[in-house]
Amino acid sequence: MEPTQNPDPTHPEVLGDAGALAAAGEALRPLPLAELHLHIEGTLQPELIFELAERNGMELPYAGLEELRGLYEFTDLQSFLDLYYANMAVLQTEQDFADMTRAYLARAAAAGVRHAEIMMDPQAHLSRGISLETCVNGVASALATSVQEFGISTLLIAAFLRDLPEEAALGVLDSLLAMNAPIAAIGLDSAEVGNPPAKFERLFGRAREAGLRLTAHAGEEGPPSYIIDALDILGVERIDHGIRCMEDPELVERLVEDRIPLTVCPLSNVRLRAVDTLADHPLPAMLAAGLNVSVNSDDPAYFGGYVDDNFAQLNAVFALSEFDRARLAANSIHSSFASEERKAELLKELNDI
Numbered sequence: 001m002e003p004t005q006n007p008d009p010t011h012p013e014v015l016g017d018a019g020a021l022a023a024a025g026e027a028l029r030p031l032p033l034a035e036l037h038l039h040i041e042g043t044l045q046p047e048l049i050f051e052l053a054e055r056n057g058m059e060l061p062y063a064g065l066e067e068l069r070g071l072y073e074f075t076d077l078q079s080f081l082d083l084y085y086a087n088m089a090v091l092q093t094e095q096d097f098a099d100m101t102r103a104y105l106a107r108a109a110a111a112g113v114r115h116a117e118i119m120m121d122p123q124a125h126l127s128r129g130i131s132l133e134t135c136v137n138g139v140a141s142a143l144a145t146s147v148q149e150f151g152i153s154t155l156l157i158a159a160f161l162r163d164l165p166e167e168a169a170l171g172v173l174d175s176l177l178a179m180n181a182p183i184a185a186i187g188l189d190s191a192e193v194g195n196p197p198a199k200f201e202r203l204f205g206r207a208r209e210a211g212l213r214l215t216a217h218a219g220e221e222g223p224p225s226y227i228i229d230a231l232d233i234l235g236v237e238r239i240d241h242g243i244r245c246m247e248d249p250e251l252v253e254r255l256v257e258d259r260i261p262l263t264v265c266p267l268s269n270v271r272l273r274a275v276d277t278l279a280d281h282p283l284p285a286m287l288a289a290g291l292n293v294s295v296n297s298d299d300p301a302y303f304g305g306y307v308d309d310n311f312a313q314l315n316a317v318f319a320l321s322e323f324d325r326a327r328l329a330a331n332s333i334h335s336s337f338a339s340e341e342r343k344a345e346l347l348k349e350l351n352d353i
């Protein structure tokens with residue numbers, strides 16, 4: 001991959017022999033970074049699904065792990081969402097949500113994650129009779145000790161399901177605000193095509209008034225116009241995925257100019273067939289265009305890996321330069337909703353490597 005312009009104030013030249021190690025096929029040393037695009041329900045590993053089903057006295061529709069793993073062949077976003085929502089049935093108690101979250105944090109720490117902005121889908125739990133208190137408090141209890149236990153600072157993002165009506169989302173946002181839920185931001189996810197950003201204009205307006213930060217999935221399967229509308233109608237600060245911006249040169253120019261963060265998830269895009277193979281992924285072109293991209297895992301239990309696996313596979317295919325790896329890590333930190341003080345700490349950690 002070509003080196004890119006607009007150097008970040010990091011010093012990738014001091015990354016040591018990471019490039020040589022990669023060339024020799026050895027593991028890359030993980031860089032300290034922020035993970036900005038992660039659905040906590042997408043970290044539910046098959047083993048934990050079986051463990052929680054047993055703990056909760058539930059019968060799963062799969063005979064065993066192998067049968068479940070055999071279903072992880074997706075043809076598009078919807079084919080994944082069907083399994084993702086079905087598997088959530090095992091999440092019944094606060095302890096279940098806490099255990100799932102703690103398992104992610106432990107694995108993320110090993111991947112180099114030092115700050116995580118974690119999405120959860122409250123509506124996917126409410127619709128199965130699980131209260132907001134159960135899911136929010138369960139996840140939040142694990143996040144509360146994350147800095148001490150795993151060295152990872154965290155923020156919680158309530159994501160809303162765009163295939164449901166806006167009225168439903170407004171009701172849930174009001175309940176979250178009324179219970180003083182520890183959320184820093186809202187997001188928009190689930191089936192994209194046919195559910196454009198404009199459908200949620202009032203939801204994002206209300207969240208902004210409540211002082212919440214704003215992000216939305218756009219341009220994963222949906223057209224570039226959804227990215228434009230997420231920015232112009234919803235007023236989001238970040239775009240989750242956004243890879244289809246590459247079909248609209250004027251939009252790319254705007255995103256570069258305004259330094260709009262795009263939280264890209266390469267292995268997810270391959271597994272959901274947004275791209276044919278990793279070699280066809282637009283990440284190198286996005287970097288070369290000067291876009292503010294970061295690498296994230298989306299739903300690591302379903303897509304073949306965590307953020308370090310995404311970097312390793314990208315590196316195997318594109319032989320990322322040390323400069324670009326450091327830039328991706330720095331972009332993730334700059335693009336986070338963390339305090340300026342925390343960002344400075346993380347950038348220092350990155351520069352000191």
Ligand SMILES: Nc1ncnc2[nH]cnc12
Nearest residue numbers: 039189190191217298299
């Ligand atoms: N990649 C993705 N796109 C949209 N909604 C999701 N929910 C969980 N993962 C998602």
Ligand SMILES: [Zn+2]
Nearest residue numbers: 189217240298
């Ligand atoms: Zn996502």
